[in-house]
Amino acid sequence: MIGVDTIVQGVLLGGLYALFAAGLSLVFGIMRLVNLAHGDLIVMGAYLILILVTLSGLNPFLAALVAAPLMFGLGWGLQRLVLNRTLGKDILPPLLVTFGLSIALQNALLEGFSADSRKISAGGLETASADLGIVTVGVMPLLTFASAIAVIVGLNALFYRTALGRAFRAVSDDPVTASLMGIRPAHVFAMATGVAMLVVTVAALYFGMRANFDPAIGPARLIYAFEAVIIGGLGSLWGTLAGGIIIGVAQTVGAAVNPEWQILAGHVAFLLVLLVRPRGLFPRAVD
Amino acid sequence: MLTRRRFLHTSAATGLTLASSHLAAPALAQGAKIRLGYVSPQSGPLAGFAESDAYNIKAFLASEAGANFEVIVKDSQSNPNRAAEVAKELIIDDEINLMLVASTPENTNPVATTCEAEGMPVISTAAPWQPWFIGQQGNPGDPASWKPFDFAFHYFWGLEDVIAVFLNMWNQLDTNKSIGGLFPNDADGNAWGDPNVGVGPGFAAAGYTLNDPGRYQNLTDDFTAQINAFKAANAQIVTGVVIPPDFTTFWNQAKQQGFAPKAATVAKAILFPQSVEALGEAGHNLSSEVWWSNTHPFASSLTGQSAADLAAGFTAETGRPWTQPIGFIHSLFQMATNVMGRVDDAADPEAVAAAIAATDMDTIVGKVAFNGAGLPPFAAANVCKTPLVGGQWRRKADGTFDLVVVDNQTAPMIPTGGVMEALA
Numbered sequence: 044m045i046g047v048d049t050i051v052q053g054v055l056l057g058g059l060y061a062l063f064a065a066g067l068s069l070v071f072g073i074m075r076l077v078n079l080a081h082g083d084l085i086v087m088g089a090y091l092i093l094i095l096v097t098l099s100g101l102n103p104f105l106a107a108l109v110a111a112p113l114m115f116g117l118g119w120g121l122q123r124l125v126l127n128r129t130l131g132k133d134i135l136p137p138l139l140v141t142f143g144l145s146i147a148l149q150n151a152l153l154e155g156f157s158a159d160s161r162k163i164s165a166g167g168l169e170t171a172s173a174d175l176g177i178v179t180v181g182v183m184p185l186l187t188f189a190s191a192i193a194v195i196v197g198l199n200a201l202f203y204r205t206a207l208g209r210a211f212r213a214v215s216d217d218p219v220t221a222s223l224m225g226i227r228p229a230h231v232f233a234m235a236t237g238v239a240m241l242v243v244t245v246a247a248l249y250f251g252m253r254a255n256f257d258p259a260i261g262p263a264r265l266i267y268a269f270e271a272v273i274i275g276g277l278g279s280l281w282g283t284l285a286g287g288i289i290i291g292v293a294q295t296v297g298a299a300v301n302p303e304w305q306i307l308a309g310h311v312a313f314l315l316v317l318l319v320r321p322r323g324l325f326p327r328a329v330d
Numbered sequence: 331m332l333t334r335r336r337f338l339h340t341s342a343a344t345g346l347t348l349a350s351s352h353l354a355a356p357a358l359a360q361g362a363k364i365r366l367g368y369v370s371p372q373s374g375p376l377a378g379f380a381e382s383d384a385y386n387i388k389a390f391l392a393s394e395a396g397a398n399f400e401v402i403v404k405d406s407q408s409n410p411n412r413a414a415e416v417a418k419e420l421i422i423d424d425e426i427n428l429m430l431v432a433s434t435p436e437n438t439n440p441v442a443t444t445c446e447a448e449g450m451p452v453i454s455t456a457a458p459w460q461p462w463f464i465g466q467q468g469n470p471g472d473p474a475s476w477k478p479f480d481f482a483f484h485y486f487w488g489l490e491d492v493i494a495v496f497l498n499m500w501n502q503l504d505t506n507k508s509i510g511g512l513f514p515n516d517a518d519g520n521a522w523g524d525p526n527v528g529v530g531p532g533f534a535a536a537g538y539t540l541n542d543p544g545r546y547q548n549l550t551d552d553f554t555a556q557i558n559a560f561k562a563a564n565a566q567i568v569t570g571v572v573i574p575p576d577f578t579t580f581w582n583q584a585k586q587q588g589f590a591p592k593a594a595t596v597a598k599a600i601l602f603p604q605s606v607e608a609l610g611e612a613g614h615n616l617s618s619e620v621w622w623s624n625t626h627p628f629a630s631s632l633t634g635q636s637a638a639d640l641a642a643g644f645t646a647e648t649g650r651p652w653t654q655p656i657g658f659i660h661s662l663f664q665m666a667t668n669v670m671g672r673v674d675d676a677a678d679p680e681a682v683a684a685a686i687a688a689t690d691m692d693t694i695v696g697k698v699a700f701n702g703a704g705l706p707p708f709a710a711a712n713v714c715k716t717p718l719v720g721g722q723w724r725r726k727a728d729g730t731f732d733l734v735v736v737d738n739q740t741a742p743m744i745p746t747g748g749v750m751e752a753l754a
Contacts, residue, residue: 162608170585181586298555
């Protein structure tokens with residue numbers, strides 16, 4: 044009974060981690076860019092949604108719809124103007140630039156929004172619960188999980204069913220040859236980061252409704268996203284979902300034994316997977 | 331630059347000021363201003379504690395007594411290392427006469443330790459006295475080695491007061507006396523959750539059972555394990571010392587998973603109205619300890635304002651709701667004025683420290699006198715306890731919250747505004 048509950052809650056938590064990780068996975072899969080500012084971008088998205096909710100009184104879900112194109116534009120510009128200049132043979136410049144971006148974002152948010160801890164209010168939805176017979180789960184975690192699946196299904200469709208997706212895969216495999224075929228990698232990369240920021244908006248929506256956030260909270264959320272991406276195998280979106288679920292379940296099971304082991308259990312699961320499958324569970328291609 | 335001190339040095343050496351040779355006359359009577367150093371976390375996660383700094387310092391300097399003082403403020407950036415560093419700058423470069431510090435052990439301890447080492451008198455507040463006193467000892471684990479301080483003085487309440495206040499509030503309700511405890515793996519959580527010297531033994535003595543599933547990491551995303559443990563123990567009360575994001579996660583998950591205690595009394599998470607407002611309706615009737623409120627029956631000796639006036643003035647000036655630290659920050663400047671009024675030479679640290687130790691005054695947070703009342707002998711010389719009561723957050727129609735004092739058995743002079751209500 045408690046055992047089933049622990050697993051179910053862990054799986055739902057995995058949905059949240061997968062949402063955090065999907066954008067990261069996308070960007071990494073296409074351009075081998077590790078975006079250290081990913082957590083701060085999620086926090087920034089949460090503030091953007093919060094502003095829209097406060098100013099216009101919109102429902103948070105509608106506010107996220109309004110925020111999404113803004114975030115897309117921001118991602119596009121960020122990649123086009125900043126990150127594209129750092130890509131190259133050396134993996135260090137993008138790391139350093141995104142690290143700097145992370146610090147700059149945190150301080151800009153602190154300047155603009157103060158250190159107050161804020162939250163996006165979702166009214167009765169926050170505490171609504173659904174009785175599934177054996178277990179009682181929250182409606183919000185269920186929605187989060189469903190959204191994570193929807194995001195991954197959507198991204199997969201984009202990757203494998205559209206011309207843009209073909210371009211994504213082409214530049215990911217070999218940007219030089221792809222550009223010979225008339226694909227402009229700089230533009231494709233910018234589109235990819237834009238799409239990643241759409242995913243960030245969804246993550247920000249659920250993150251902001253789930254718990255309080257403040258400008259400094261982003262990096263703490265980044266580590267699980269990284270682990271989910273690595274466990275799943277670089278570039279595999281379904282793998283990222285699996286990675287998120289593995290960490291989520293490991294955490295809740297660890298906590299059920301003793302809350303001291305909650306975070307540790309997630310990290311141990313990550314190390315175990317790396318030990319058995321150094322390239323992750325579902326590595327997409329040989330790099 | 332010609333500073334007051336350099337002027338005194340040179341003038342004394344050259345005998346220029348033979349006419350005014352009474353340099354030992356009371357500092358207040360001289361033209362030179364007394365320099366107060368103040369270290370405060372004006373940015374970073376603890377910034378909420380410092381939001382009334384500007385308001386209080388302005389009011390202090392504008393008061394009659396304040397005209398004799400100069401306040402030098404340094405931002406600790408919520409970082410203990412930086413707090414110690416700026417404390418040193420204040421002592422050495424700014425040549426202050428007295429240090430003031432507040433806002434959690436992260437800020438008070440490094441400053442108080444630096445001052446003690448440098449022989450600079452310091453008045454500290456707004457941190458429970460155990461982490462302040464014991465936390466500064468060379469070996470916190472060995473009570474026999476604890477030593478009193480010569481220059482560091484502190485006024486606030488302690489864990490024993492929190493235990494009493496929480497118990498009084500719960501005794502107002504009809505519960506099964508089973509408590510669920512949320513204690514994170516940090517300084518506060520380990521102190522509160524310690525099975526020997528934490529809150530557990532105090533609760534047990536009053537017939538309550540504390541179910542403590544264990545230390546969790548701050549910024550945890552899931553509290554299913556704790557919720558299941560509390561359900562299994564049939565806990566009707568939840569307590570703990572939780573950071574705001576974690577309490578929101580826990581509280582929402584508890585409701586989602588069908589765990590509905592009769593009382594949730596937590597420290598830290600719901601100290602500021604902003605954090606409670608973030609919870610929305612779920613914040614109604616959450617309870618916590620109250621160290622200062624706008625209904626406390628005390629007044630300021632500096633401005634003559636009552637607690638209500640001070641709180642209302644803050645809201646009028648900043649447009650923000652009053653918070654508990656406001657009264658304590660104000661009281662620091664009352665203390666400084668009172669102490670300096672009783673010393674002959676503000677530049678003599680020994681005399682200033684002696685004057686602090688002899689303090690017996692009414693401040694806006696209650697009576698402050700270092701007479702050891704209610705304290706174990708080892709802390710009696712350096713610590714004074716201020717009153718602590720219990721309060722509940724009541725949600726108003728417009729979505730804002732009022733902190734209502736619901737139990738005053740520990741400090742009967744503070745009026746209650748209602749009785750403890752069970753959570754719906």
